[in-house]
Amino acid sequence: MDHPFNAIWRTAVKKSIALFAVLALAPLSGAWAGEDLMAQAREQFKPIPSAPPALMGNAATKERVELGKMLFFDPRISASHLISCNTCHNVGMGGDDNLETSIGHGWAKGPRNAPTAFNAVFNVAQFWDGRAEDLKAQAKGPVQAGVEMNNKPAQVEATLRSMPEYVTRFERAFPGEKVSLSFDNMAKAIEAFEATLITPYSRFDQFLEGNATILNKQEKEGLALFMDKGCAACHGGVNLGGQGYYPFGVVEKPGADILPEGDKGRFEVTKTADDSYVFRAAPLRNIELTAPYFHSGKVWDLEQAVAVMGQSQLGEKLSDSQIQAITAFLKTLTGEQPKVEYPVLPVSTATTPKPVAMQ
C-alpha cells in the first residue's frame, strides 16, 4: 500500500540525502579517515552540555527544581495516588518504563510507547506527535489522561494545597505571584526538574569533543554508515532526533504489527493528510536503555529496529555487519545517568482528597 504523500516525502528526503552525499560524502567514498569523520560528525551532531539549558519563560531556580522533583515523584497527583511521573519515566531505567506501552489508571494500556524524559528538553516539541510545545505543556497531559493518571487540574491543586509544605514550597519557587500554587506552576516546576535530567559525557560526546580514540573501529564504521546512509538526515542535532517530523515508512511502510493502522500520528494534531503516519523522529540518546522501540513499542531488539528503519525510511536492506556497526555506534550514545536523591514528600493532611482507585 502506498500513498501520494509518501512519494512527496520520499522525494524530499532523498533530495536532502543526495545533497548531503554530494557535499560531504563524495570525497571520502565510504571509508572515513579519523579526522574527517570527527569533522563531519561535528557538522551534524552536538554534544550534550554539562548543565541544563535555559527554559523559555521558566527560571529554573533551585527552589523550583527541588519542588519539581517532589512533584515528579509524587503519586498523589494521580487520581489513584499510585502513579507518579516516575512510574512511566523511571529515572533508574533510562527515563522510561521499558514497556511496549505504559500501564495507567485501572491497569489501562496507553496508546503509545512512553518516550524518555532524559534530554527531552532538547527536543523541538514533546510527545510522539509533537502536540506539546515544551515540557511544561507536556507535563499537564498524562496527569489528565484517562488511561494515565486520570486526574483533574482542580483536584490536583486541592491535593497540593492541602499540604502546608507544598504551599510554602510553591511560594518560594514562584515568589511574588498572586497565586503561586497552581496547575500551571506545577507543570513549570516539573519542567524545571526534567530539564536537569540530561546525560552528558557519553563516549560519542567525548569523540565529538576531540577524543578520536574513544570509539572503536566498528563504532566508527557505524557512525560513518549512520551519516552515509542518511540516518542523520532525520536523527541529527544534540539528541540525534527529536527535531523534525517524518512519515514512518517514507519509502516502504512497515507492517501493521509495527505501524498500527489506527494511529495516524501527527495527523491527529494537524488534521492534514500529509501528516498521516508522521511522527517526530525519535531522539536516540541512551537508546540502548529504552527498549522497546517505535511509537508502537513493538520492536524489542535494537538491531531489528535499525533494520526496520533502513528498509522503511531509506528503502535499503542493510547487511548484518552494517546493522551491527550502526547498533554499536548507537550504544556509544549512552551518557552519564542523572543522580537523583529520592525526595521526602510532604505529608498528607486531613483535607487531602482521598485516593480514588476507580472513577
Added chain:
Amino acid sequence: MDHPFNAIWRTAVKKSIALFAVLALAPLSGAWAGEDLMAQAREQFKPIPSAPPALMGNAATKERVELGKMLFFDPRISASHLISCNTCHNVGMGGDDNLETSIGHGWAKGPRNAPTAFNAVFNVAQFWDGRAEDLKAQAKGPVQAGVEMNNKPAQVEATLRSMPEYVTRFERAFPGEKVSLSFDNMAKAIEAFEATLITPYSRFDQFLEGNATILNKQEKEGLALFMDKGCAACHGGVNLGGQGYYPFGVVEKPGADILPEGDKGRFEVTKTADDSYVFRAAPLRNIELTAPYFHSGKVWDLEQAVAVMGQSQLGEKLSDSQIQAITAFLKTLTGEQPKVEYPVLPVSTATTPKPVAMQ
C-alpha cells in the same frame, strides 16, 4: 459480640497494665515530673540506633546493600515489569503507599494495609500477622502474591540472570557461593537494603537520649498518658510496637468497618482459636507519615485511630484533650528519613523475559 478468648486476653492485658501501674505509675499519681518521665520512658522504649543492626545469617556488606537497593527499585521482578517494592513501600512517603490497601497486578486491591518498610528490621516478625520471621522471608511474599507482583521465583531468577550486571553484582554480594544469583539471595539482598531504612534522631529519641526540653508540655502529657493508660504495654521497645500479638478489640471489638469479619489475622497462621482477630501490634515510628491506619486501612485520622485504640484495647473513652496529647506525642516519633539515591538499574537484554501485563 464477645468471644471467650477476648476475656482471656483482656485479663492478661489488664494484669500487665495493673502490674505496670503498681511498679511505675503509683508514685507519680498522674502528674509526671520531667526526670521521672524520662526515666520511666527509658524503661519502656529504646531509641533507634544511628546504624542498622546486624542481621541473622546475612552479612550486610556494601555490595549486598547496593544490590538490594537495585532490586528494591526494580519493577522487572514483577510479572508486569511495573511494580517494584518501592511502589507500595515508597521511601519518599514514610515507607508505605498511603493507601487503604495496596493496588497490585491487574489493578487488584490487596487484602491489608501495606506496613512501612522503615525500621521494619526492629519488628519481631513481618506482616500484620507475623507470618514471615524476618525481612528476607517477607521479601519473597509480595513478589509471588497474585494481587501484588504476581511473579514466580524461576521467572525472577531468569529475569535477573538475563542481565550481566546483575550476575556480576550477585557474585560480588554473595562471593564463594555455588549459585550466587538465586531467589533466596535476592531476598537477602533486599533485606540488607531494607535494614538501612531506619529513621533515627526523632525528637522522642532525643528526649530518651537526655534532652528534656525537646518535647513540649502537651507532648510530655501525651507520653505520660501513653504509658499511664497502658498503650505502652503493647507499643513498647524500639518501634513502639511490632513486638507482640494482640487481639484487635481486646476489650471492645470495633465495628466491621474497621475490623472486617473476613480477616481473622493471625488465626490464618496458627489456626488457633485464640488467635482470631489477633494482629501484631503496629509499630508507631513515623506514624504521622503512614495514614491510613490499622490492617484494614480504614481510619485516615490519627486522632480517630487513638480514640479507637482507647475504646477497643483499653475499654476507655479518652477525652478530646487526652487524644490530642497522645497524638502530639506520636508525632514526635517521626525520625530523620533515609537518604536514598535512586539506583541506575541494569539494562534488559534480548534474553530478559518480556513483561506480562495479564496472566
